[in-house]
Amino acid sequence: SKKEKRKAKEDKKEQKQNVYPRPLEKFHALRQRFGVAQRLQENVSEQGYDLATEVQLAALPVLLDDPKSFLPLPTESNAAALESSCIDLLTVAPTGSGKTLAFLIPLFSKIMRLRKSQKDVRHTTAVILAPTKELVGQITNEGKKLALNTGIKITQVRKGMRLGHSLAADDSAEDKAEEESSVKVDILVSTPGVLHSILADQEGDTHNALPAVQSLVLDEADVLLDPLFRDQTLAIWNKLSHADLRVSLWSATMGSNVEDLARSTIAERRKRLAESDVE
Numbered sequence: 001s002k003k004e005k006r007k008a009k010e011d012k013k014e015q016k017q018n019v020y021p022r023p024l025e026k027f028h029a030l031r032q033r034f035g036v037a038q039r040l041q042e043n044v045s046e047q048g049y050d051l052a053t054e055v056q057l058a059a060l061p062v063l064l065d066d067p068k069s070f071l072p073l074p075t076e077s078n079a080a081a082l083e084s085s086c087i088d089l090l091t092v093a094p095t096g097s098g099k100t101l102a103f104l105i106p107l108f109s110k111i112m113r114l115r116k117s118q119k120d121v122r123h124t125t126a127v128i129l130a131p132t133k134e135l136v137g138q139i140t141n142e143g144k145k146l147a148l149n150t151g152i153k154i155t156q157v158r159k160g161m162r163l164g165h166s167l168a169a170d171d172s173a174e175d176k177a178e179e180e181s182s183v184k185v186d187i188l189v190s191t192p193g194v195l196h197s198i199l200a201d202q203e204g205d206t207h208n209a210l211p212a213v214q215s216l217v218l219d220e221a222d223v224l225l226d227p228l229f230r231d232q233t234l235a236i237w238n239k240l241s242h243a244d245l246r247v248s249l250w251s252a253t254m255g256s257n258v259e260d261l262a263r264s265t266i267a268e269r270r271k272r273l274a275e276s277d278v279e
């Protein structure tokens with residue numbers, strides 16, 4: 001229709017100008033504007049929320065579109081730095097403002113798209129980290145509501161879990177037996193401590209435990225990057241070796257060191273990836 005065409009034109013213009021995208025007015029727009037799967041749209045509607053919260057209406061359009069096309073800062077140096085980073089969004093919004101749905105909806109939308117190309121093989125493509133078991137439980141519960149009938153599996157990481165990895169056709173029978181007993185889900189939700197210890201335990205394996213992870217969400221990022229959790233959080237981030245890894249950080253307060261830490265992690269990771277390319 002004419003209206004749609006005009007909207008598409010406006011969207012294009014926004015992208016050219018490198019400004020923030022038009023906010024999401026209503027959850028209805030998820031499907032019309034961003035092609036979110038019908039089932040996912042329905043599961044969002046099922047939550048009974050009429051209007052998106054402030055953080056949702058601002059963050060959803062950025063994450064559901066190509067975040068790189070919305071570099072917020074027009075100055076050249078900043079734009080260049082942001083463009084080469086793998087951070088989609090650094091979000092600061094008060095407690096209770098609905099940040100969980102703001103990161104879950106785009107994550108689900110992306111994974112539903114990815115799964116179409118994966119066919120019957122299921123790889124873990126997203127990791128969500130949060131500082132406490134309670135938060136991990138809450139995020140998982142919200143995720144399960146969105147996952148209903150979408151085919152997406154989300155689970156809370158528990159001690160002793162074996163993480164799944166995909167095998168090549170010529171892998172040994174032993175590898176195949178291990179593969180059988182491992183957890184195969186799309187989204188893992190964990191505290192840094194539990195996931196870090198599992199990854200350390202599986203270190204000796206010939207396979208990288210999480211090679212397909214393309215999205216990392218740091219919820220309560222200020223806490224995840226404070227001295228108590230920082231080493232584990234960054235170690236996990238560094239182990240995610242997918243070249244297209246995208247990271248988003250969410251917090252109620254953001255210490256000034258968070259951006260610096262994120263940048264140095266990106267630099268370190270890039271160096272390591274470059275080295276492994278040379279090998």
Ligand code: ADP
Binds near residue numbers: 094098
């Ligand atoms: P935050 O992580 O920002 O502290 P949460 O994601 O935990 O906030 O959300 C706080 C509460 O608000 C939850 O009970 C959640 O279900 C609810 N909520 C989320 N989105 C909306 C919305 N659009 N309208 C009304 N309530 C919402």
Ligand code: MG
Binds near residue numbers: 099219220
């Ligand atoms: Mg929260």
